[in-house]
Amino acid sequence: MxxxxxxxxxxxxxxxxxxxxxxxxxxxxxxxxxxxxxxxxxxxxxxxxxxxxxxxxxxxxxxNKIPFPASSFTEYPASSILCYEFDVLPAGIFHRLVATCIQIPWEFFSDEDRGCIYQTVAIFVFPDLHHNIMVGMTKTDIQLQVFVTEGEVDVSTCHQIRDRIESILHNLSNTFQNNSGFHVAFKCKPAGFCDSKESAVIKESKFTRATFQCPSCPARKKHKINSSDVTKYWKQEQQKKDVDKEGKLESPAERLERTPTDKELLMVSRHIGAIFQLIGIGLEVDSATVEQIKIDYQSQGVRTQIFKILDTWRKKEGRQATVRKLLEVIKDFRGEVDFGEIERVFNP
Ligand SMILES: [Zn+2]
The missing domain is CATH 1.10.10 (Arc Repressor Mutant, subunit A)
Structure with a gap:
């Protein structure tokens, strides 16, 4: 029936x-x-x-077994194509990426009354209702491209989209920003989304000159690549954001190895809910101390109690109380907390 x-x-x-x-x-x-x-x-x-x-x-x-109708999208103004190349593409990571995007929630780009979601590609509408996001998978990578139906693709919107997708991928592949299971590459042309016949994948490290000849396309189809035309959509503005209060530049690796600040602990405590006692135990703050904090700060609410537990851990561990350690412990509870949000506290 x-x-x-x-x-x-x-x-x-x-x-x-x-x-x-x-x-x-x-x-x-x-x-x-x-x-x-x-x-x-x-x-x-x-x-x-x-x-x-x-x-x-x-x-x-x-x-989903519906094939991606690539030709329906080739006429729209689009960004270059960003590729996340995995050493081994973890099984199901693309599907989990799509499921996560649906739950953000991002609406589907529609084809008449149907959402554009195919076996290997899903297309979403960014909340500005102007930019559209294509995510797709091949045997070795996950690809990302942004297009608009009218006007031009805004570069800073692409940066935001990259940050969001990347944070989901880190979360799903169980890696931190500076230690990922994938690396970034670009397609040599804006055409050929998830199609290796149309264009080739070139590692990010090859984009060192302003212009160069495509190293990967076949001899009869060689073409010139203008680096900034490809990379401008996906530059991460890390350098600007990583300057700390003394005006010193901090790399993502350095950030993981230092002690979290009061402000960071306060922001983390916002994203930890009812399971804070378990996180306390994970951080080896003994349960008697946790109970005492709950009693002492009962009138000030759960968030203060969580902050005090994190602060107790930081005081107890001294220089061993690193951002890395904190993230590792909280990560064990990622089913219960929004780990992506917590990770973003340290990778704004
Ligand atoms: Zn090429």
Missing amino acids: FAKEWREFNETGELTDTLLSAVWEMNNKGYIEHKNEILPYMQKLGLLADMGEQHNKWYVPCM
């Missing part, structure tokens, strides 16, 4: 809530009883995403 819904699920990955319930009902009553607990957990893992109230549907990215 669910033949049509099943067919749709098997082609598009879109799963109606009724079909989901029916399947679980058939297989094992245990699932359905715990549906309300299992579903949020599956969402956290990026196995499925809520398509929003009015759809009353779930999206299961790995079931």
Whole structure:
């Protein structure tokens, strides 16, 4: 009786809530009883995403088999193509990236009444409702391109989009900013999104000259590359932001090895909720101390209590109380806290 819904699920990955319930009902009553607990957990893992109230549907990215109609998008003004090359592309990371973007929430770019989401590419509308974001995967990398339907692509919007996508990727691949499982490369032309026949992937380190000849395209299709045309969309403005209060430049690596400031601990405490006692234990602040802090600062609210626990850890550990250590402990609880937000405190 669910033949049509099943067919749709098997082609598009879109799963109606009724079909989901029916399947679980058939297989094992245990699932359905715990549906309300299992579903949020599956969402956290990026196995499925809520398509929003009015759809009353779930999206299961790995079931989508619709091919990407590249030619529908070639006419629009677009940025260059940024590639995240992985040593080994972790299984499912693209699907989890898409599921995370849906839950930001970013709306889908639409093709008539359908959201543009295909087997290997998903297209979202940035909240400025002007820029559109294509994320896609090949065998070895995840690609990112921004396009507009009219006017020009704004460079600083691309920087913001890169920051957001990168922070999600770090979160999903379990890495920190200065120690990632991937490196950045660019396509030699703005054409050929997720298509190796149209254009080639060139490592970021090769873009040292203002102009150079494409090292990767075949002999009969050589062309000149203007470095800034490619890289301007994706420059990270780290240098400006990394100047600390003494006007000294701080690298991401240095930041991980130093002690967090009061302000940073306060910002972190904003993103830690009810599980702060567990984080206290993870930081080896003993439970008697945690209990005492709860009593002493009860009237000042949970956030002050969390701050005091983090501060106790910092005082106790001295120079061993590094940003890296703090992030490692909190990361163990990333199912319960928004780890991306906490990481952003240290990578503004
Ligand atoms: Zn080329």
